[in-house]
Amino acid sequence: MCLICLEFEKQRMSVREAKLALGEMRTTIGRAHAREVEGLIARAEAEAEAAQTAPAAPAAPAAAPAAAPADEQDD
Numbered sequence: 001m002c003l004i005c006l007e008f009e010k011q012r013m014s015v016r017e018a019k020l021a022l023g024e025m026r027t028t029i030g031r032a033h034a035r036e037v038e039g040l041i042a043r044a045e046a047e048a049e050a051a052q053t054a055p056a057a058p059a060a061p062a063a064a065p066a067a068a069p070a071d072e073q074d075d
């Protein structure tokens with residue numbers, strides 16, 4: 001846990017800012033934690049991208065049938 005994690009988690013730091021901060025603090029926080037922060041940033045980027053490509057649409061199941069066939073229910 002470092003300044004980047006803290007600020008990023010509180011959303012007080014944008015992806016771009018976090019990347020810049022990571023560049024400056026990489027040696028300070030150590031390589032292992034730098035990798036963790038990179039993962040954090042990558043995840044936030046992917047989420048932001050997904051939010052842009054699919055605006056407000058709930059994730060629908062991929063191969064859901066539109067409607068169940070009714071003709072098999074002759075009882």
Ligand SMILES: [Zn+2]
Nearest residue numbers: 001002003005
């Ligand atoms: Zn951290």
